[in-house]
Structures are given as C-alpha cells and as structure tokens.
Amino acid sequence: NAGVTQTPKFQVLKTGQSMTLQCAQDMNHNSMYWYRQDPGMGLRLIYYSASEGTTDKGEVPNGYNVSRLNKREFSLRLESAAPSQTSVYFCASKEGTFETQYFGPGTRLLVL
Amino acid sequence: ELKVEQNPLFLSMQEGKNYTIYCNYSTTSDRLYWYRQDPGKSLESLFVLLSNGAVKQEGRLMASLDTKARLSTLHITAAVHDLSATYFCAVGPSGNTPLVFGKGTRLSVIA
Numbered sequence: 001n002a003g004v005t006q007t008p009k010f011q012v013l014k015t016g017q018s019m020t021l022q023c024a025q026d027m028n029h030n031s032m033y034w035y036r037q038d039p040g041m042g043l044r045l046i047y048y049s050a051s052e053g054t055t056d057k058g059e060v061p062n063g064y065n066v067s068r069l070n071k072r073e074f075s076l077r078l079e080s081a082a083p084s085q086t087s088v089y090f091c092a093s094k095e096g097t098f099e100t101q102y103f104g105p106g107t108r109l110l111v112l
Numbered sequence: 113e114l115k116v117e118q119n120p121l122f123l124s125m126q127e128g129k130n131y132t133i134y135c136n137y138s139t140t141s142d143r144l145y146w147y148r149q150d151p152g153k154s155l156e157s158l159f160v161l162l163s164n165g166a167v168k169q170e171g172r173l174m175a176s177l178d179t180k181a182r183l184s185t186l187h188i189t190a191a192v193h194d195l196s197a198t199y200f201c202a203v204g205p206s207g208n209t210p211l212v213f214g215k216g217t218r219l220s221v222i223a
Contacts, residue, residue, distance in 0.1 A: 103147075
C-alpha cells in the first residue's frame with residue numbers, strides 16, 4: 001500500500017496564481033484532512049471530510065476550497081495565492097473515530 | 113474550545129538522560145495521540161491512548177494518559193541521538209471531530 005500520497009512535492013507560485021494540491025489514500029479510510037504547518041504554529045486544520053460527500057471548515061479555511069472527489073481523493077485549491085499561504089501542507093486520513101491519522105509526505109508551497 | 117498545550121517547546125538533553133514532555137488539554141476528551149516528525153519529513157504515529165491510566169511503551173519512549181488531570185506525558189528513558197525530532201500530541205474532542213494538535217516539542221539529543 002502506498003498509504004497517503006500528495007502531489008506536487010514542491011511548488012512555487014506568484015501572488016494571484018491558482019493551484020490545486022492533490023491527495024489520495026489507498027487504505028479505504030472514511031475521513032480525510034488538510035493541514036498547514038508553519039514554524040512555531042504546530043498543525044492547523046484547513047478543511048476536513050468526515051466521509052465521502054461531506055466537507056467542513058477547520059481552523060483556517062479562508063483562501064482555500066476543497067473537493068472530496070471520491071472516497072480516495074481529497075483536493076485542496078488555492079484560487080488566488082497570497083504570500084501568507086506559503087507553508088507546508090499535509091493531507092491525512094483515518095478510518096474510525098478512535099484510529100490514528102496517517103499523514104502524507106507533504107507539499108512545500110512558496111508564494112512570491 | 114479545546115486547547116492543547118505542550119511543554120517544553122524546545123528541549124536539549126544529553127545522551128543517556130531521562131526527561132518528560134507534558135501535554136495538557138482544556139476540555140474532556142476520550143482520545144489522545146502522540147506523533148513524531150523528523151526534520152523535513154511527515155508525521156508518524158507513535159501512540160494511541162484511549163482510556164484513563166493508559167500506558168504505552170515503545171523502546172525508550174513511554175506515554176501515559178490521566179484523563180482526570182487532562183494530562184498526557186511522554187517519557188524518554190536514556191536518550192539517544194536517534195530520538196532527536198519534534199514530538200506532537202493531539203487530542204480528540206468528543207465524537208468524530210478532528211484532532212487538535214499541540215505546537216510540538218523540538219527535542220535535540222546531544223552527546
């Protein structure tokens with residue numbers, strides 16, 4: 001099993017450009033999550049999907065949109081990138097309420 | 113609103129010494145997790161603690177949970193350089209709501 005995969009690994013954008021971060025999991029998990037990680041801030045939840053067909057806002061949703069395309073895939077879109085969105089983005093998934101989360105390798109995004 | 117606090121945030125310790133990282137949380141929870149992150153890497157699950165008094169051990173790391181005190185500890189025994197990493201605790205509010213992460217403890221083990 002590949003676990004949780006993310007593409008791309010690195011990306012440089014100019015302010016105002018758009019892009020979509022892709023995440024896929026092959027563990028048949030119900031729940032999927034998008035986090036951003038900034039120095040000294042820990043992990044902050046952007047959006048999550050508790051099950052296929054549902055999405056909810058997390059702590060820092062402004063400037064982002066998500067799509068739960070199917071049970072495997074959960075994408076994160078930046079419509080108009082801003083320098084404040086420079087960060088490392090992690091996707092994660094888990095099966096049930098009490099299970100641990102499995103994290104993808106991350107996407108490093110730089111917005112100039 | 114659930115808040116999770118870890119301390120210390122930075123820890124430099126000598127090889128062979130023992131130390132404890134603390135994770136306090138502000139509201140009732142029935143699940144607590146510890147993760148490890150190496151520099152430039154992703155997060156890896158270490159422990160899942162689901163009940164009061166739960167204790168889990170893996171090598172030189174031992175985690176425990178006191179739900180009445182809303183406190184979890186990660187104890188490091190006889191530290192070695194390979195344990196250098198950032199350690200996160202994460203707490204689950206009731207139901208299937210998303211985890212709330214602490215800010216992490218950056219551990220550096222020096223000779």
